[in-house]
Amino acid sequence: MKRFYILIALFCFALSAHAQFGVGGGGPTTTGRISGTIIDSLTKKPMDYASVGLYRSGGKSPITGVVTDEKGNFKLDNIKPGIYKLAISFIGYPTKYIDPVTTTPSKPDAKLGQVFLAPSSHALKEVAVVGQAALIENKIDKIVYNAEKDLTSAGGNATDVLQKVPLVNVDINGNVSIRGDQNIKVLINGKPSGATSASLSDVLKTIPADQIKSIEVVTSPSAKYDAEGSGGIINIITKQKNVSGFSGSVSGGVGTRQNNGNINLNYNKNRFSLGINAGGNLTWPQTSLTTFDQMINTPAHDTIPAVNLHNHNNTSSKIKRHGAIGSVTAGYEFNAFNSINSTFRLNDGGFNTNGGGDYNRTLNGSSLDYTGRTTSHNHFGGFDWNVDYTHKFKKEGHELVISGQWSHSDITTDYTSIFTAVNPSQIGDNNGKNNEYTGQADYTLPVNKLLKIEAGAKTIQRRINSNYDIFNTDTEGNNPVRDVLNSNLYDYNQNVYAGYTVLTFTLPKSYSILVGGRVENTRIKGDPRNPFQEEGSSGFQTLQPFTSSYTTYIPSLTIQKQFGANTIKLSYSKRIQRPSLQFLNPFINRANVQNQTVGNPNLSPEISQTVELNYNTFIKSSVLNFSVYYKHTSDLIEGIASPIVDTINNKPVIATRTTYSNVGVNNSIGASFFGSINPIKPLTIRASINGFTYSPSPQGVFVQNSSATGTYFQYSAFGSASYQFPHNFLAELFGFTNSSRRTIQGTNPSFGIYAFGVKKQFMDKKLAIGFNTVQPFARDKHFDQNINSPGFTQTSSTAFPFRSFGITFSYSFGKLSFSNPNQQKKGVNNDDQKQGDQAGGQGGPGGR
Numbered sequence: 001m002k003r004f005y006i007l008i009a010l011f012c013f014a015l016s017a018h019a020q021f022g023v024g025g026g027g028p029t030t031t032g033r034i035s036g037t038i039i040d041s042l043t044k045k046p047m048d049y050a051s052v053g054l055y056r057s058g059g060k061s062p063i064t065g066v067v068t069d070e071k072g073n074f075k076l077d078n079i080k081p082g083i084y085k086l087a088i089s090f091i092g093y094p095t096k097y098i099d100p101v102t103t104t105p106s107k108p109d110a111k112l113g114q115v116f117l118a119p120s121s122h123a124l125k126e127v128a129v130v131g132q133a134a135l136i137e138n139k140i141d142k143i144v145y146n147a148e149k150d151l152t153s154a155g156g157n158a159t160d161v162l163q164k165v166p167l168v169n170v171d172i173n174g175n176v177s178i179r180g181d182q183n184i185k186v187l188i189n190g191k192p193s194g195a196t197s198a199s200l201s202d203v204l205k206t207i208p209a210d211q212i213k214s215i216e217v218v219t220s221p222s223a224k225y226d227a228e229g230s231g232g233i234i235n236i237i238t239k240q241k242n243v244s245g246f247s248g249s250v251s252g253g254v255g256t257r258q259n260n261g262n263i264n265l266n267y268n269k270n271r272f273s274l275g276i277n278a279g280g281n282l283t284w285p286q287t288s289l290t291t292f293d294q295m296i297n298t299p300a301h302d303t304i305p306a307v308n309l310h311n312h313n314n315t316s317s318k319i320k321r322h323g324a325i326g327s328v329t330a331g332y333e334f335n336a337f338n339s340i341n342s343t344f345r346l347n348d349g350g351f352n353t354n355g356g357g358d359y360n361r362t363l364n365g366s367s368l369d370y371t372g373r374t375t376s377h378n379h380f381g382g383f384d385w386n387v388d389y390t391h392k393f394k395k396e397g398h399e400l401v402i403s404g405q406w407s408h409s410d411i412t413t414d415y416t417s418i419f420t421a422v423n424p425s426q427i428g429d430n431n432g433k434n435n436e437y438t439g440q441a442d443y444t445l446p447v448n449k450l451l452k453i454e455a456g457a458k459t460i461q462r463r464i465n466s467n468y469d470i471f472n473t474d475t476e477g478n479n480p481v482r483d484v485l486n487s488n489l490y491d492y493n494q495n496v497y498a499g500y501t502v503l504t505f506t507l508p509k510s511y512s513i514l515v516g517g518r519v520e521n522t523r524i525k526g527d528p529r530n531p532f533q534e535e536g537s538s539g540f541q542t543l544q545p546f547t548s549s550y551t552t553y554i555p556s557l558t559i560q561k562q563f564g565a566n567t568i569k570l571s572y573s574k575r576i577q578r579p580s581l582q583f584l585n586p587f588i589n590r591a592n593v594q595n596q597t598v599g600n601p602n603l604s605p606e607i608s609q610t611v612e613l614n615y616n617t618f619i620k621s622s623v624l625n626f627s628v629y630y631k632h633t634s635d636l637i638e639g640i641a642s643p644i645v646d647t648i649n650n651k652p653v654i655a656t657r658t659t660y661s662n663v664g665v666n667n668s669i670g671a672s673f674f675g676s677i678n679p680i681k682p683l684t685i686r687a688s689i690n691g692f693t694y695s696p697s698p699q700g701v702f703v704q705n706s707s708a709t710g711t712y713f714q715y716s717a718f719g720s721a722s723y724q725f726p727h728n729f730l731a732e733l734f735g736f737t738n739s740s741r742r743t744i745q746g747t748n749p750s751f752g753i754y755a756f757g758v759k760k761q762f763m764d765k766k767l768a769i770g771f772n773t774v775q776p777f778a779r780d781k782h783f784d785q786n787i788n789s790p791g792f793t794q795t796s797s798t799a800f801p802f803r804s805f806g807i808t809f810s811y812s813f814g815k816l817s818f819s820n821p822n823q824q825k826k827g828v829n830n831d832d833q834k835q836g837d838q839a840g841g842q843g844g845p846g847g848r
Contacts, residue, residue: 031336032108034101035075038068038088041116046072048765050117053087054079057100062087070765078336081105086112093119142218142235143167143625147209157260157281157323158207158236163736163753164718165215166625166674166688168234170738170751176204178219178232179629179670179690185228187235189343207325208251208262208279213239219629220558220571220612223500223516224442224454227554227576238277238327239264248813255806257774258283258321271333280324287318288800294594296643296654296792307645308364309654311594315357315372323349342387350379361422363654370421382409382434397446407436415591418477423593424648425473427480432466452504454516462494464581470590472648484532485648488587491527494578496520502556514558522578524548526601528586543586546601552576565618570611577606579637583660590648595794596657597639604662608633622677629670635662636696638743640705643792656792663706663744664699668692682724691715694742706744707788715739728761746794749783753802770808779803 034054038047052074053065063084068074085099096117103110145165163170170176178184186204216235218225225233239249252261262279294311324347331341356373386405393399413430417423442456470487471480502516528543558571585599612629639658646653670692677685695711703709720734737752757772775781780799787794 031078031080032103032110033075033077034079034084034086034103034110034112035073036112036115038072038074038090039114039116041118046070047090047117048072050074050088050090052076053089055085055087057083057085059085079103079108081108088115088117090117093117142216142233144214144216146214147212157209157258158204158212161209161212161215162204162234164720164734165217165234166718167217167219167672167690168215176234178217178234179672179692185226185233187233188345189238190235207236207323208260208281211238211262211264211277211279211325213237219627220556220573220610221575222502222514222556222558222573223518223554224456224502226458226496226498227518227520227552227574228578249810250813251808251810253806253808255772255804256284257286257802257804257806271339273329273331275329276327278324278326281322283319283321285318285320286801287316288798290315290317290796290798292794292796294656294792294794296656298643298791306364307643307654310360310362312360312362313357315355317353317355317374319351319353321349321351323347325349337392339390340387341390343385345384346381347383348379348381350377352377359419359422368421370419370423372417372419372423374415374417376413376415378413380409380411382407384408395446397444397452399444401440401442403438403440403442405436405438407434407438409434416477417591417593418473418475420475423653424651425475425477426483426591427471427473427477428486428591429469430466431468432464435463437461437463450506452506454502454504455500457499458496459498460494460496462492464492464494466490466492466581466585468587482532483648484530486588486590487530487532489529489531490585490587491529492581492584493525495523497523510562512558512560512562514556514560516556518554518556519551520554520576521551522549522605524584526584526586528601530587548601550605552605552607567614567616569614569616571614572609572611574607574609577608577637579603579605579660583637588657590646593646593648593653594655595641596644596646596655598657598659600660603637603660604635606633606635606637606662622675624675624677625673627672629672631666631668631670633666633668636664636666637661638663638745640702641745641787641789641792641794642705656794661702663702664697666694666696668694684722686718686720688718689715690717696742696744698744702744705789707746708742708744712742713739714741728765729758730761731758732756743787745789746787747785749785749798751781751783753781759808766812768808768810772806772808774804775802776805777803 038050038052039045040047046068048068048070050068050072051065052068053062054076055062064076066074066076081103084101084103085097086101087095087097089095096115098112098115101110101112143166147161147164159170159176162168162176167178168176175182176184176186188207214237216233216237218233218235221233246265246267248263248265250261250263253259258281260279260281263277265276267274290313292311292313292315294309296307296309298307300306325345326347327343327345329341329343331339333339353374353376355375356371359370359372361368361370384405384407386403388401388403391400411430411432411434414428416427418425438458438460440456440458442454445453447453466489468486468488468490470483472483473480498518498520500516500518502514505511505513505515507513525545525547527545530543554574554576556571556573558569560567560569579600581599583599583603584601586601587598589597608631610629610631612627614625614627616623616625618624637660639660640663641656641658644655644657646655646657670690672688672690674688675686679685691713692715693711693713696706696709698706698709716736716738718734718736720732722730722732724730733754733756735752735754738750740747740750742748753775755772755774756776757770759768759770761768779801781802783798783800785794785796
């Protein structure tokens with residue numbers, strides 16, 4: 001509760017900021033706006049999504065910018081008196097400049113009326129970068145994919161949108177990676193959600209696609225970001241419009257695979273703003289079929305006889321998901337220099353599975369057939385509450401931001417596994433709680449036109465506990481008796497303390513340099529307990545509290561050169577990947593008896609270093625981006641499976657057990673490409689390709705456990721085409737494919753789908769009705785996995801239904817006047833923790 005009171009005190013402190021901080025240097029309080037309407041000079045129709053950039057008169061660096069709404073209107077608010085230049089651009093049109101545009105203290109508003117823009121076939125000049133921002137932005141530290149016009153994912157969820165983002169891959173279980181690396185951090189509006197600490201992919205499936213405005217991908221994070229996430233950072237920006245007046249939208253979809261709905265309400269009056277968002281989805285039950293084969297051959301060892309075992313299973317599993325997420329955001333500007341913003345986000349979701357099938361065990365030549373059935377109920381929910389206070393000084397861009405956040409999540413997993421023979425019948429109940437408290441301060445000082453300084457400090461305090469109760473039952477699931485070996489309690493604390501400094505140099509001849517350093521200290525304390533087990537009993541685990549502490553220095557460097565419509569960028573970044581709770585929990589997870597897992601409290605964090613060379617160019621109406629990169633990862637964390645003979649309910653069980661370990665190092669060389677072209681005005685074609693090598697070098701005892709020690713090539717590819725027909729009719733086709741992913745013991749499944757969608761807009765584009773289909777010519781996708789090591793081999797093949805058809809709709813209402821949408825997002829940004837198997841499934845704070 002102490003941290004809760006601290007957050008309350010911070011909130012109250014921010015509310016009194018007006019009296020405490022005044023107006024920060026007595027700067028001017030009179031501001032105005034510049035407004036107008038962009039019209040196509042030939043068709044005389046308004047131009048939506050045209051870009052309007054604001055510059056100082058005679059200047060070359062934009063101050064701010066805005067895109068026009070569906071009626072071609074633009075408004076730039078909070079403009080100080082001065083002499084400015086406007087640059088108006090749109091794909092396929094030459095940039096139009098209006099210079100000067102003058103505002104004064106006595107006449108702060110400049111109404112330009114209708115501004116006509118004429119089309120041209122000439123190549124776009126350097127300022128075309130602004131016009132292309134409606135699709136892809138290539139900034140010095142990230143790539144921005146603007147998803148608002150994503151047609152084929154309408155009616156879907158965040159996972160469906162991520163499948164189309166350059167450099168991002170999503171597998172069958174919803175696990176997300178950047179360039180094949182799953183060690184990433186996913187943020188929502190620049191902030192973490194407590195629920196993602198347990199099951200990232202499940203949380204993403206609860207976010208309706210209609211809530212998403214854009215997705216930012218950071219492949220080489222600078223030192224101002226948390227050091228965690230060796231693969232990079234994905235930031236999902238939701239549709240929080242910065243408008244004056246009242247507005248809203250309703251959208252949703254009904255289909256054969258899933259149904260969803262979403263509502264947005266926005267109110268902005270004077271210095272007060274309020275945004276409310278709520279959405280959810282519900283899938284129809286989906287049944288998958290799995291064939292599983294496991295071969296274990298071990299010689300006689302000590303008192304254990306030789307084993308020749310073959311397990312063969314044919315099972316089916318029906319799964320049904322539900323999810324809901326909602327948020328309330330309120331902000332108040334005391335004056336031009338002090339403001340406060342707070343967001344409270346609730347999330348709730350879960351999935352239920354019901355399955356079973358036929359099992360066969362052949363042990364040393366003796367065959368036995370039996371049946372099994374399993375059910376599980378998985379639920380996760382919680383909230384995130386953050387408060388951000390911003391104090392702006394007299395100088396433009398000079399500011400201090402103080403932020404606090406409290407994230408709370410509850411995760412429960414209840415399961416029942418009933419077998420007629422061989423495997424023990426059990427019921428389990430895992431209840432976990434996760435509280436995360438964050439305090440952060442960020443300071444920005446533009447020293448002059450050539451240098452900007454950013455510095456900050458941060459602490460994250462994590463408090464996680466888990467209660468896991470297991471009971472053995474008879475073959476009917478009755479007469480439960482506590483399993484004292486597997487029932488356990490687990491408390492886990494992690495404290496992170498960090499500080500950073502970043503310098504941005506804007507040099508002559510269009511050079512930019514971003515250089516920074518960050519220091520992070522991590523302190524861990526774990527307390528595993530089993531109050532039900534007596535010392536000396538069969539299978540007794542000797543578990544002691546453990547502590548760990550390490551300090552990491554994280555440098556970063558980016559050098560960028562812009563020449564005309566071309567940009568070349570060279571970057572270096574160092575990242576760490578802390579093992580999260582499921583990797584550290586030392587209790588053995590026997591929920592799946594044939595495939596057990598156990599954590600390792602002695603794990604060290606992964607450390608990766610990446611060097612990347614990137615080239616970006618605009619050619620007429622096309623954008624092309626190329627990258628080559630090298631990544632070295634030490635203390636690589638992977639799960640290593642090995643055969644074991646276990647005792648459960650006084651019965652011997654032969655199985656495999658996966659232990660998370662630092663297995664060695666990996667060196668990867670990769671290249672990526674993404675682009676967007678308009679061969680003709682109504683047609684847009686997009687493509688993204690990424691290829692990289694996996695070349696692990698196992699060390700120590702893990703050499704003998706490995707079966708894949710060569711150099712392997714892996715890839716992912718995405719393509720789409722959209723065509724804008726007359727009368728507001730749009731069609732889009734897309735598809736992607738990911739190759740199999742390697743570990744030192746085998747391969748994980750490949751994945752790829754294709755989809756098609758159409759949409760018709762009505763009522764000046766306020767209403768839209770669409771149809772989309774995924775995988776229309778094949779009901780199932782097949783996913784194959786192969787793991788092998790000395791002493792065992794294991795394969796599985798799953799057929800999962802993917803074909804779907806759906807109807808989508810959206811409706812916008814309200815009267816808006818747009819303000820500056822490019823306001824920099826500040827606040828808490830916890831991009832850390834190795835997520836591991838993001839699908840959750842048996843997961844939760846207890847690592848089960």
